[in-house]
Amino acid sequence: MSDHEYTPKSKVGKWFNDRLPLLTLANHLTDYPTPKNLNYWWTFGGILTFCLITQIVTGLVLAMHYIAHADMAFQSVEHIMRDVNYGWLIRYIHANGASMFFLAVYIHIFRSLFYGSYKSPREIIWIIGIIIYLLMMAAAFLGYVLPWGQMSFWGATVITNLFSAIPLVGEGIVTWLWGGYSVDNPTLTRFFTLHYLIPFLILGLVVLHIWALHVPGNNNPIGIDIKKPSKDTVPFHPYIVIKDGFALLMFMIVFAFFVFYTPNILGHADNYIEANPLVTPAHIVPEWYLLPFYAILRSVPDKLLGVIAMLSAILILAALPWLDTSKIRSAVFRPLYKQFYWILVADVLILGYVGAMPAEGLYLLIARIATAYYFLHFLVVLPILGFKERTTPVPLSITEPILGGSPNLAAVKKKDGFRNQ
Amino acid sequence: MEKKTKRRDFLFTATYAVGAVGVGAVVWPMIDQMNPDASVKALASTEVDVSAVDPGKTITVLWRGKPVFIRRRTQEEIAEAKSVKLEELKHPEKDEDRAKNPEWLVMLGVCTHLGCVPLDQKGDYNGWFCPCHGSHYDISGRIRKGPAPTNMEIPEYKFVDANTIKIG
Numbered sequence: 001m002s003d004h005e006y007t008p009k010s011k012v013g014k015w016f017n018d019r020l021p022l023l024t025l026a027n028h029l030t031d032y033p034t035p036k037n038l039n040y041w042w043t044f045g046g047i048l049t050f051c052l053i054t055q056i057v058t059g060l061v062l063a064m065h066y067i068a069h070a071d072m073a074f075q076s077v078e079h080i081m082r083d084v085n086y087g088w089l090i091r092y093i094h095a096n097g098a099s100m101f102f103l104a105v106y107i108h109i110f111r112s113l114f115y116g117s118y119k120s121p122r123e124i125i126w127i128i129g130i131i132i133y134l135l136m137m138a139a140a141f142l143g144y145v146l147p148w149g150q151m152s153f154w155g156a157t158v159i160t161n162l163f164s165a166i167p168l169v170g171e172g173i174v175t176w177l178w179g180g181y182s183v184d185n186p187t188l189t190r191f192f193t194l195h196y197l198i199p200f201l202i203l204g205l206v207v208l209h210i211w212a213l214h215v216p217g218n219n220n221p222i223g224i225d226i227k228k229p230s231k232d233t234v235p236f237h238p239y240i241v242i243k244d245g246f247a248l249l250m251f252m253i254v255f256a257f258f259v260f261y262t263p264n265i266l267g268h269a270d271n272y273i274e275a276n277p278l279v280t281p282a283h284i285v286p287e288w289y290l291l292p293f294y295a296i297l298r299s300v301p302d303k304l305l306g307v308i309a310m311l312s313a314i315l316i317l318a319a320l321p322w323l324d325t326s327k328i329r330s331a332v333f334r335p336l337y338k339q340f341y342w343i344l345v346a347d348v349l350i351l352g353y354v355g356a357m358p359a360e361g362l363y364l365l366i367a368r369i370a371t372a373y374y375f376l377h378f379l380v381v382l383p384i385l386g387f388k389e390r391t392t393p394v395p396l397s398i399t400e401p402i403l404g405g406s407p408n409l410a411a412v413k414k415k416d417g418f419r420n421q
Numbered sequence: 422m423e424k425k426t427k428r429r430d431f432l433f434t435a436t437y438a439v440g441a442v443g444v445g446a447v448v449w450p451m452i453d454q455m456n457p458d459a460s461v462k463a464l465a466s467t468e469v470d471v472s473a474v475d476p477g478k479t480i481t482v483l484w485r486g487k488p489v490f491i492r493r494r495t496q497e498e499i500a501e502a503k504s505v506k507l508e509e510l511k512h513p514e515k516d517e518d519r520a521k522n523p524e525w526l527v528m529l530g531v532c533t534h535l536g537c538v539p540l541d542q543k544g545d546y547n548g549w550f551c552p553c554h555g556s557h558y559d560i561s562g563r564i565r566k567g568p569a570p571t572n573m574e575i576p577e578y579k580f581v582d583a584n585t586i587k588i589g
Contacts, residue, residue: 154537154553157535157536157537158535158536158537158553160536161534161535161536162535164536175456175457176452176455176456177455178457179455179456179457179458179461180457180461180485180486181457181461181485181486181487182485182486182487183486184461184486186455186457186458186461190455277483277486277487277488277538278481278483278488278538279538280537280538280539280551280552280553281552282552283552284537284552284553298554298568301568302568302570303534303535303568303569303570304570306568358555359554359555360555
């Protein structure tokens with residue numbers, strides 16, 4: 001935080017700030033110099049903060065009416081839907097809010113991948129982000145169990161059984177997680193507790209995520225280090241606040257569309273049948289946001305290796321700052337990486353699609369190829385690309401191409417040879 | 422000087438050791454409280470009356486919150502189960518070892534892949550088929566095809582009399 005010295009104007013303010021510098025913090029957040037070329041892909045950090053707060057607030061309200069007991073959970077959710085004033089609204093916001101949260105986080109992650117935001121000096125921001133993402137998946141899974149429908153029960157059974165793949169201690173761990181010999185009431189009550197806890201862990205990590213961000217400052221679409229504050233920056237308030245606010249409004253329109261017009265489209269009809277330990281639904285699928293990883297799990301014919309592959313697919317992201325050997329951050333100046341980036345996007349979408357389909361025949365074959373490519377991208381393509389790729393010239397500052405006389409970055413780059421770096 | 426440092430090292434090591442034991446003593450109850458409690462363990466056995474089960478039929482009973490399949494097998498099914506060569510099996514087990522009384526197959530109706538309940542009389546081997554991830558089991562509950570690593574588990578059980586099975 002390279003702020004100028006800040007002194008509150010009022011006497012009371014000064015007295016308070018000398019004892020707890022909250023006003024200095026507020027001043028830092030207001031004046032925080034931000035690259036002036038940030039595009040709308042940079043608004044998802046703010047949108048995600050909104051999503052987290054929405055989930056916490058609606059979750060608190062739901063917890064006032066929900067009963068975490070195997071015999072009553074299902075009925076209590078129906079009670080929320082039918083009897084509690086605006087219960088339907090609050091529950092639909094919470095349920096669809098989870099999907100919106102993941103939608104935003106995937107855009108946020110893929111923005112980082114495109115503009116190289118995970119590279120030095122932002123590795124710690126990135127790794128905290130991956131931990132947040134893992135906790136989000138845990139919270140989403142635990143929350144999905146609480147209504148105690150058929151998908152809740154069997155989803156919980158399948159996911160907890162993943163731990164049984166661990167040699168020797170696996171069965172013991174699963175029994176420990178369940179608190180019994182199958183998913184049952186003890187499992188439900190502990191899942192409720194953990195589901196309640198995790199959002200607050202995420203909130204703490206979000207603070208660290210933003211703190212770590214404010215050390216080097218934001219990356220930007222051309223991915224260069226900029227001087228702060230300078231002609232390349234604008235203060236966070238009002239410029240970014242307004243831009244983030246506008247993007248948030250657009251996002252809320254999409255959110256509201258799901259809540260009010262198709263509140264169940266992202267869920268599964270089987271979850272409106274109460275949990276039955278004797279009958280497994282014919283086709284178990286996780287929520288859409290976990291499908292790519294589910295496809296990876298199923299594409300490996302061995303139980304333990306399947307679980308390892310699925311976990312590696314997530315954890316490999318944490319190693320990304322070191323797997324990507326290119327010094328150039330933004331894909332704008334990396335003609336080859338840009339293509340591989342879009343192939344990766346397509347690959348993940350394909351994995352998501354086959355994850356929703358039965359694991360047989362052509363679907364299984366596609367899932368296997370897509371899984372192999374996913375790992376190939378991170379373990380082979382990215383490390384080699386950094387050495388082989390001929391990047392295009394990067395401007396020295398954000399302002400330079402514009403003051404150079406042309407708003408067309410590509411034209412300016414071609415004209416000037418000296419900017420090669 | 423040398424002597425003083427040694428005395429301090431001892432104090433540090435002793436403090437860490439006692440501290441570690443103390444932390445362990447506090448952490449273990451916090452972990453173990455999640456294991457099955459006394460009331461769960463108390464429900465660990467079940468008696469089932471099987472007199473109404475006809476040959477070729479399966480009943481499902483709940484034991485420890487899990488389904489148990491009790492199948493009264495026909496003579497053809499027994500012959501088929503016994504005819505399978507052990508080399509063909511992913512998890513080689515003789516049918517005799519799985520069904521002490523060959524007419525009755527008593528096993529946990531839980532797929533050994535990720536814990537779904539397989540469907541009766543389905544799949545490529547006329548046994549069970551798990552709809553979750555496509556594991557096929559034969560009429561002895563042995564894994565034949567698909568991702569499940571082992572045969573379906575045989576619980577501890579005994580015939581209390583001709584018509585009653587005690588599981589657990």
